[in-house]
Amino acid sequence: MNSLVNKPTSREKIWHIVNSIPDGKVSTYGRVADLAGLPGRARYVGYCLRNCPSNIQLDWHKVLKSNGHLAFTKGTEMANRQRDLLLSDGVTVVNNKVTIASFLWVPSLPELIFTFDY
């Protein structure tokens, strides 16, 4: 069946998944890639977050490394910004790191499917 809308590009899929992460939850580069249908493309997720148009709103701060660490070196301006955004979402950040076991977003299949609006 024909779709009425254009196919999203890979980076649009990534942005969509990132913005689907609920407040108070986090995900990882690798998982975002998987959920966007781009397995093995964790580095590309990082690329897309760094190079996103400044006019779109993106919850980039909810994306962490696979071990829960922020992607930025502790103490850097970006790390501090990300920490503050996470804290204001209710996510605990200790030593530049989030306890993945407590805050990882694990959507059910229906929840994932309905992140897409038709």
Add this chain to the structure above:
DNA sequence: CAAGTGACTTTCG
């Protein structure tokens, strides 16, 4: 077209 570059991940010591 070849080579360098990552907001990455996993494995191994």
Add this chain to the structure above:
DNA sequence: CCGAAAGCCACTT
């Protein structure tokens, strides 16, 4: 826990 190595792939030079 830390670092190195290898795998990864889009993008830039």
